[in-house]
Amino acid sequence: LFEKIPLNLTVNNKAYKTSVEPRITLLDYLREELHLMGTKKGCDHGQCGACTVHVNGERVNSCLSLAVMNEGKKITTIEGLANGEELHPMQAAFIKHDGFQCGYCTPGQVMSAVACVKEGHTNSRAEISEYMSGNICRCGAYPNIVDAIVEVSKGGTKA
Ligand code: FES
Ligand code: FES
Numbered sequence: 001l002f003e004k005i006p007l008n009l010t011v012n013n014k015a016y017k018t019s020v021e022p023r024i025t026l027l028d029y030l031r032e033e034l035h036l037m038g039t040k041k042g043c044d045h046g047q048c049g050a051c052t053v054h055v056n057g058e059r060v061n062s063c064l065s066l067a068v069m070n071e072g073k074k075i076t077t078i079e080g081l082a083n084g085e086e087l088h089p090m091q092a093a094f095i096k097h098d099g100f101q102c103g104y105c106t107p108g109q110v111m112s113a114v115a116c117v118k119e120g121h122t123n124s125r126a127e128i129s130e131y132m133s134g135n136i137c138r139c140g141a142y143p144n145i146v147d148a149i150v151e152v153s154k155g156g157t158k159a
Helices: 026-033 089-096 106-119 125-131 142-153
Strands: 005-011 014-020 052-055 058-061 074-076
Touching: 014 026, 026 052, 052 106, 058 106, 089 106, 089 142, 106 125, 106 142, 125 142
Parallel strands: 005 074
Antiparallel strands: 005 014, 052 058, 052 074
């Protein structure tokens, strides 16, 4: 067993003052300690994007980040994306455009898509696909995911 290290961070606007083993990833911390199960563990090796969260507003594969590297940072997971009862426009767009089938990749896709729009990588469908290429969908919902991102990038979808 490893000695635990103090960790202070904010997750979905809630402050946590805790201590964690140095080897635990941000992904496992979110799922196992905070029981936020929306963030998925696909590959656990940075190759599928299912674990994508926002750290200080930037998208990050949480399986590649140790929890202790996030001292003082602001984490947003899929559970924290919506504003109360109202869906985030990207969530609404995924529903409208059928941007998912089994849904396993969807939380990561949505978090990545929000970041993709914020980064301004939405000038063409090809550019969107390139900047979403870190998020794998085994169901092949890619064209519909791009449709959703195109709509949001144009100022679209209210729930
Ligand atoms: Fe993190 Fe696959 S679980 S990239
Ligand atoms: Fe099934 Fe993407 S919707 S993996």
